[in-house]
Amino acid sequence: MPWDFIVILIFLAVVIPLMGRHRIRRLFALPRTTKMDRLTVYASTIAFQCFTAVVVLWRAMTHHITPRDLGLALTNVRLTLGVTGVLTVLIVANQFASIRRLTTRREEMQDVLRELALKVFPQDDVERLAYFGLVSVVALCEELIYRGFLQYVFQSVAHGAVIAGVLGSAGMFALAHLYQGRRGLVSTLFAGTILAGVRAWTGSLVPCIVPHFAADLAAGFLAPRRFREGGVIPDGT
Numbered sequence: 001m002p003w004d005f006i007v008i009l010i011f012l013a014v015v016i017p018l019m020g021r022h023r024i025r026r027l028f029a030l031p032r033t034t035k036m037d038r039l040t041v042y043a044s045t046i047a048f049q050c051f052t053a054v055v056v057l058w059r060a061m062t063h064h065i066t067p068r069d070l071g072l073a074l075t076n077v078r079l080t081l082g083v084t085g086v087l088t089v090l091i092v093a094n095q096f097a098s099i100r101r102l103t104t105r106r107e108e109m110q111d112v113l114r115e116l117a118l119k120v121f122p123q124d125d126v127e128r129l130a131y132f133g134l135v136s137v138v139a140l141c142e143e144l145i146y147r148g149f150l151q152y153v154f155q156s157v158a159h160g161a162v163i164a165g166v167l168g169s170a171g172m173f174a175l176a177h178l179y180q181g182r183r184g185l186v187s188t189l190f191a192g193t194i195l196a197g198v199r200a201w202t203g204s205l206v207p208c209i210v211p212h213f214a215a216d217l218a219a220g221f222l223a224p225r226r227f228r229e230g231g232v233i234p235d236g237t
Contacts, residue, residue: 053141071205139213
């Protein structure tokens, strides 16, 4: 494996999880976040995600990895669009059901999700617009990095073994979401495995990017309102 790929793997496996955990802990330690705090988080995340994706794409191109190898080409349009539609509907429906369950069953409430709704998720129309931009960038960049680049690298190192690419990318994706706690880690690993399997099946990142975007958008837009209605978080935040 080229040295620069090793550096990228170490960065994604060690630095990214530690940075995310530190950042979330710092935000959660605040009594409350302001509008500027949330917009700053959105802007800095967009910048960091874009920078990381550009570096990964640059090094991939340097080693003659093609757009097709990264899942950036449509090989079977009908299959890709069909899988994209079905998976998006299922994932959004699951988000709705999960948030509704958490607002009616307080004992299942995850502190992390509550704090995200309270301190990170958008609270007004300006923030929702910025959040829309954030989830658009995150969905595109994370899928390029984890289901595009990393899945290709793990599969190549394993001499073409698809399962190695799927499990390797899913594991790294879960580590990047370590800040969500144990339950979040497990659910992210499961979601990452499904998305990686879809990427291997269709050969495209489209069925990964669209559901990823839809899931994050639904959570950020729906959770704060539902939690207020259920009395999980107070009004006026």
